[in-house]
Amino acid sequence: MSIDVKRTDEGYLANFSDWNKEIGNEIAKEDEIEMTDKHWEVITWIQEQIKLGKALSIRSIKKSGVVDIKEFYKLFPRGLKISTKIAGVEKPKGCI
Amino acid sequence: MKQLLILGAGTSGTMMANHLVKKLNKNEWKITIIDQYKTHYYQPGFLFLPFDTYTEDQVKKKGNKFIPKGVNYIQTKIEQIFPKENKVKLENETINYDILIVATGCKIAPEEIEGMKGKNWQKNIFDFYTYEGSLALRNKLRDWKGGKMLIHITEMPIKCPVAPLEFAFLADSYFTKKGMRDKVEITYVTPLSGAFTKDKCSKSLTYLLDDKNINIETDFAIEHVDNENNKIVDYAEKELDYDLLVTVPTNMGDEVIEGSGMGDDLNFVPTHHNTLQSLENENVFVIGDATDVPASKAGSVAHFQAETLTDNILLYIAGKPLKEEFDGHANCFIETGFNKALLIDFNYEHEPVHGTFPFAGIGPLQLLKESVINHWGKLAFRWIYWNMLLKGIPIPFVGRNMSTKGKKLD
Numbered sequence: 001m002s003i004d005v006k007r008t009d010e011g012y013l014a015n016f017s018d019w020n021k022e023i024g025n026e027i028a029k030e031d032e033i034e035m036t037d038k039h040w041e042v043i044t045w046i047q048e049q050i051k052l053g054k055a056l057s058i059r060s061i062k063k064s065g066v067v068d069i070k071e072f073y074k075l076f077p078r079g080l081k082i083s084t085k086i087a088g089v090e091k092p093k094g095c096i
Numbered sequence: 097m098k099q100l101l102i103l104g105a106g107t108s109g110t111m112m113a114n115h116l117v118k119k120l121n122k123n124e125w126k127i128t129i130i131d132q133y134k135t136h137y138y139q140p141g142f143l144f145l146p147f148d149t150y151t152e153d154q155v156k157k158k159g160n161k162f163i164p165k166g167v168n169y170i171q172t173k174i175e176q177i178f179p180k181e182n183k184v185k186l187e188n189e190t191i192n193y194d195i196l197i198v199a200t201g202c203k204i205a206p207e208e209i210e211g212m213k214g215k216n217w218q219k220n221i222f223d224f225y226t227y228e229g230s231l232a233l234r235n236k237l238r239d240w241k242g243g244k245m246l247i248h249i250t251e252m253p254i255k256c257p258v259a260p261l262e263f264a265f266l267a268d269s270y271f272t273k274k275g276m277r278d279k280v281e282i283t284y285v286t287p288l289s290g291a292f293t294k295d296k297c298s299k300s301l302t303y304l305l306d307d308k309n310i311n312i313e314t315d316f317a318i319e320h321v322d323n324e325n326n327k328i329v330d331y332a333e334k335e336l337d338y339d340l341l342v343t344v345p346t347n348m349g350d351e352v353i354e355g356s357g358m359g360d361d362l363n364f365v366p367t368h369h370n371t372l373q374s375l376e377n378e379n380v381f382v383i384g385d386a387t388d389v390p391a392s393k394a395g396s397v398a399h400f401q402a403e404t405l406t407d408n409i410l411l412y413i414a415g416k417p418l419k420e421e422f423d424g425h426a427n428c429f430i431e432t433g434f435n436k437a438l439l440i441d442f443n444y445e446h447e448p449v450h451g452t453f454p455f456a457g458i459g460p461l462q463l464l465k466e467s468v469i470n471h472w473g474k475l476a477f478r479w480i481y482w483n484m485l486l487k488g489i490p491i492p493f494v495g496r497n498m499s500t501k502g503k504k505l506d
Contacts, residue, residue, distance in 0.1 A: 010289075055390065057251055058287065058317040058331065059346075063361055069319075073331045081289050081315050093293040094286075095257045095392050095426065096301070096440060096448055 003027065012085050016050075019088030027086045031078065035086075039075050041066055046087040056080055056092050097126050100409070101184060101193035103174055103352075105131035107139075107486065108384030108398040109199035110162045114488035115406040117164045120413075128168040130186065134159060138481055140395065142230040143259055143431070146237055147270045154478065156227065162486045174200070177356035179377040195379050195409060198365055200352060202255055202385040202393060204229075206345035209250055211321035213345075220326065221341045224263060225255065233342065237270070242279030243339030248328065249286050250318055253362075254347045255385055255393040258440075260284070261291055262431040263342065268308040269433030283311040285328070285336060290314055294447040297440075300464050304432060347393070349386055364388035369444065370420035372405045379412075381405055390444065391424040399485055400425045403496040406488075425498040429474035437470035439463055443498040449505055454493040456502030463503065 003026050005018035011027070013019055024043060028035050045066045049056055058080070061072050076083040084091045100116065102109045113129045120127065141155030163169045175185040183192045204225045206213040212221065222236065223229035247264045254260075264284045271277040284291055284305070291305060291312055292298035305312055319331045327335045349363030358365050358376065366375040367387040374380035383405050384398035391397050404422040411418050424444030429437045439461050440448035452459040461470055484491060 053390075055253070059251060059361060069317075069331050077332060079315055079317055079332060091289050091293070092252065092287075094252065094288050095442070096261075096292055096294055096297040096430075 010085075010091075012091060013088040016047075016088050024086045024088065027088075028082075031082050031085075033076065033082070033086070036075075038067070038071075039086075042072065042075060042083060043087045046083055047089060050087075050089045056084065098124055098194040099192060100125055100127050100195045100197070101191060102127070102129040102197045102199060103131075103177070103184065104199035104201055104350075104384075104386070105129050105133075105136070105159050105163065105169070106199060106201045106384070107395050108201070108386075108402065109197070110136070110159070110486050111399065111402040111488050112197050112199060112383060112405065113167045114162075114164050114486065115402055116409065117166045118488075119406060119410060122166065126168060127166070128170060128191065129163060130170045130172060130174055130184075130191075131159060132171065132173040134171060136162060136486075137227055138478060139225075140256070140481070141478065142224050142227065143262055143266070145227075145230040146224055146233040146263075147266050148234060148238070149266075150478075152231065157482065162482075164487075174352045175355075177352065177358060179356070179358060179374075179380055182379065193379075195412070196377075196381070197405070197409075198353070198358075198374070198380060198382045198386050199384050200350035200386045202347045202349050202364070204345040205348040206343070208346040208348070209318055209321060211323050212250075212343065214321065214323045216321075216323050216326075220339065221321065221343060223343060223345055225259075225344060225347075236340070240340065242271075242276050244281045244283070244337055245340045245342065246328065246336060246338040247282065247284050248316075248318070248341060248343040249288075250344060250346045251287055253393060254344050256428075257392055257394075258428060258430045260286075260344050264310050265304065265308060265433040266431055267342075268310060272434075277309075281311070282309070283313055283336070285313045285316050287317050288314065296447060296449050296464065300450065301438070304466075308433065347385075353386070360388055368420075369424070370422050371408055371418040372401055372422055373408065373412075373418060381409065381412075389422075389424070391422075392426040392428070394426055394428055395481065395485065396427045397425065399491070400427075400496045402488065403490070421497065423497050425496065427494060429470055429477065431471065431474055432466050435471050436466040436468055437474045438466055439470045439473065441498060441503070446498065446500070446503070446505065449503050451503040453502060454499075458502075 006014035136159035138155045144150040218232045222233040353359035353363040367382040385393040442448045451463040453461045
């Protein structure tokens with residue numbers, strides 16, 4: 001399956017409203033991640049944080065109650081960069 | 097007599113005291129400001145101290161000099177805030193308030209990372225976000241013979257998010273002038289996905305790192321500092337060697353916020369993004385680095401917030417609805433080395449873009465572009481800070497809300 005929605009130069013979804021689980025799965029495949037229930041649990045948690053307007057960070061993952069950081073990196077070896085991409089949300093940004 | 101209490105006499109608290117003393121009815125309101133420290137530091141100067149550009153005296157003055165007459169200034173430690181009881185416990189007394197302004201700022205917390213504040217702290221691991229750290233780093237750099245220098249950000253958010261990048265640029269300039277640039281390898285290490293994460297900045301500014309021969313390590317989420325082998329190690333088990341680690345430790349709100357149960361994970365107070373009223377207590381307002389608003393933690397932001405917050409305090413006293421006015425406006429010079437700087441002007445909604453500032457089509461300052469005049473602007477800012485900003489004097493032609501005039505928006 002190809003991803004037929006608008007994406008940024010780096011492959012993030014331009015609009016979260018385009019996201020669905022199939023698209024998340026395809027993005028994961030691009031990064032050679034085989035999604036499991038635990039992966040989806042983390043993705044759902046990330047999406048909830050973004051909906052609440054909260055900033056994502058390694059600290060927030062640590063306090064999520066969903067995974068610890070070691071486990072998080074085992075699931076997503078490229079950390080927040082790839083997990084946010086699969087979740088269809090913006091990567092964490094600085095001010096410039 | 098009613099009491100308006102300001103906690104913290106840093107940039108934000110001092111500005112609020114100066115604004116409000118002119119606006120509140122002296123027969124009805126007593127204004128009290130509390131801070132445990134005697135010295136007021138010009139924090140942007142901490143960037144210049146390590147490179148011998150500024151001297152110690154240029155970045156500190158006695159704090160009480162900036163507290164206006166008519167404001168009661170108490171120099172003592174704040175023990176705990178009781179927001180449900182409208183009182184604050186100090187070291188030797190308890191003060192009741194009708195309105196509270198929390199301006200307790202944020203500070204570095206190197207103890208958050210294992211090994212950071214260990215045996216090598218201020219030996220080959222330094223911060224430049226404190227007066228002491230910046231000064232210790234200056235002394236180190238004066239005799240340093242070169243090697244691998246990492247300029248490292250632990251986690252976001254941090255005060256003055258561009259400062260680490262400015263530090264990298266100024267380090268390149270400093271070692272070049274000393275004739276030892278070839279002996280220093282500079283690497284910028286960030287937990288974000290790049291030095292520039294916003295589209296227009298990334299397109300316009302990435303050349304700076306290449307031109308200055310500054311390496312970059314992205315997505316580095318530090319787990320611990322290995323003091324035996326002089327390495328930082330991240331959660332993905334990536335390791336980076338250093339001879340000199342210049343780090344920006346985790347930034348956290350004051351411990352009094354944690355002790356009072358008023359903060360989030362990092363002790364920042366949940367605050368309405370546009371009114372600056374606390375989300376928990378309607379007679380508590382929050383300003384500057386103490387808030388959790390997604391604006392930069394910077395003096396310019398505090399300055400713009402102070403203007404909105406002054407109006408909102410008066411509206412609150414009058415029982416009228418607050419203005420949802422603050423837009424996240426930030427205006428920052430970014431030093432790029434060799435006597436040049438950039439200027440950025442942005443808010444919650446608009447990322448930094450090209451253009452002219454403050455006058456559309458005229459400037460004289462250029463946005464998102466290096467120039468010598470921007471560098472003079474940055475240096476002139478120290479005078480503006482001590483003589484205008486702290487006193488609550490509006491900066492001419494720069495409004496509290498970001499203007500789109502002169503900006504090249506899409």
